[in-house]
Amino acid sequence: MSLLRPLLLDVIPTIQQTAALALGRLANYNGDLAEAVVKGDILPQLVCSLSEQNRFYKKAAAFVLRAVGKHSPQLAQAVVQCGALEMLVICLEDFDPGVKEAASWALGYIARHNSELSQAVVDAGAVPLLVLCIQEPEIALKRIAASTLSDISKHSPELAQTVVDAGAIAHLAQMILNPDAKLKRQVLSALSQIAKHSVDLAELVVEAEIFPVVLTCLKDSDEYVKKNGATLIREIAKHTPELSQFIVNAGGVAAVIDCIGSCRGTVRLPGIMMLGYVAAHSENLSMAVIVSKGIPPLCACLIEEHEDHIKAAAAWALGQVGRHTPAHARAVAVADVLPTLLAIYMDTRGSEDLQMKTKKALKNILQKCTYLPALEPLLHDAPPNIMKHIVGQFSKVLPHDSKARRLFVTTGGLKKVQEIKAEPGSLLQEYINTINNCYPEEVVSTTALILFNVCGKFSLFW
């Protein structure tokens, strides 16, 4: 470091540039080296002579700042403190697109860490220049500028509002049509970071007429474009029922469902969450999700995926779909989802979050489920806290439906209910009593006798 530093002050410009490039590569490789660069007091030297130098020096210096600023917030703070932001903003006004690209990349890495640094970047006046950079013809520059805007606006609503006030949304919305995949990734990510903070911002994004163009992004061949497109739709859908309604009317639900069906892994996660949010707002929307054939892909996600958080998201989404009315719960139960949910809940290897979400989903669905053939298999394996809901549902339906009563006995459900031990006076005991009261005495006692015989035979064996 001590060797490179004097070379920065050399007369010949090529040596300066190469020295700066070397420093940048060193700092890029490792965080400790970046700290050494900062401690060696190199940054103020780089920054002070930046305005008169030629474009190669500016590019190399911006590269050093980016490499130092990317490792941790403290290093980025050090970069800001030596007055680098003004210099980078001056670089953003330069004519050469390579210089602009390097400067905006450095600003993006600095703004990424936390909201104070983003605020510092915004205070240096970078945002209008970045919006100008987005309109430039070079694709690499557009990509980097979009990613920087996304990094700035992700921290807080005020920062996102600043970005919106600079008129970024219109340009970002136009660039969704661009065929370049990496640019689409960044643009969609920027729009979703803007839309996620509040209803007004989400409405502004929607007013830029991104639907139905965004739906074509969900069919792109690049995985991350699909993921970011689904993220954008999710951020818009989660705020109010009206926005979700708008998305459903535009056919967004079908597109997202197809997208979930065609991907694997974490790429599916935003799509699953979007379906959950849409279904959570109202029962009409959740019926719309069911009608668009949303449940089979969600069930497939639950079974196929290995990651816990994706399974938890799928369980949550299914719970939101099924919890509104018995019709919804029936649609969910028919798809054979409940045994899977129960199995995941009972599996001790899963994380706590997964277990909690599956339990909630099960409870929500079971409290409205009146479709008895789906509830039967659950009687055999369920733990007590789930059992009381299942038995409760049986006790609600059986007194009124004679065919169901007959089926219940023949399939051995009554026997199973007898086997359940419950404390007298608890809710479970009340339900069991209600069920037993539906049947004439002889049936109940014969089943009890059969049960005792069976138990007795077993005990003889032992």
Add this chain to the structure above:
Amino acid sequence: MVIFIQKWWRGYRSRRYFSKLVETAYFIMKMNFYNEMAVRIQKRWRGYYVRKYIHNYYALKKYLEAISVNNEIVRNELQDYKEMKENEEKRKDLEKKEKEEKYQARKMHYLLSTEQIAGIYNSPFRKSPDPMELLLRKSKPLSHRHQQTKSPFDYELYDWPTCKRPPTFSTAQPLPPIVRQKPQGPFRDTTEVLRQRYKPLEPTLRVAASINSPLEKAREEMKSEEWRNSIHDNEFLPFSSYRKNQKYEPSIHRTGKYSQETYGTKHFREIQPKKWVADKDFQTVLPPIVLFEKFGKTYSRAGQIV
């Protein structure tokens, strides 16, 4: 007698009380009846209102059907879009491959078979020549000019907005060619003719290289070597021209006009008007002093030689 009055009064009071009682009972009965009827009307109205505006079952059903229809449309459109993109990709790949093959054929044009000797792709044991042979026959031999190197940035960076290539998502197939009337007679194909007519000049090496070429190159090499080796760019001046840069300073008699200078004769000192106290110069001709004018004229003549 008093009892008669009391009896009459008690009767009167209780009759009044009773009539009030009857009135209130009648009033309550009427109100109950009205309330009941009102409830019936309200029941009908509430049912109608909820079914029409709040939870309209048939509207909901229609809405859900409309959504499924819309979803189908959207799914079809997206499927078409995806297929179109895939076709485009395939087409681009195919074109690239074809270009590669054609380029190879042009490079290896010398492998074409002649009348006497069969080329490697035209083995006499085969029934028909290899497709490569046919390709070789069709292709033009590659000239030995420098191929223009295409920078890898050309396609990616400047593709979309500056429209160097037209955007490819418009139609999958190219438009059919404009069919003109073919001129009657044994004419050659117009494209070939135009190609021959506007064939660019391909000068040989002897023509293309400059006359002094090896000498020039050597000179340039020497120059760059000297530039590299020298410490600074200032030229080393020869001694004979050392004094060339000195300005010639002529003497006083030579500077100025060809006549004699007035300095030394007409005036002596240099004039610095800025240092003058007043802005007038010294007077050269002074007004006469009266007393001195009278000298020799106003004195008495006593003792003077007449």
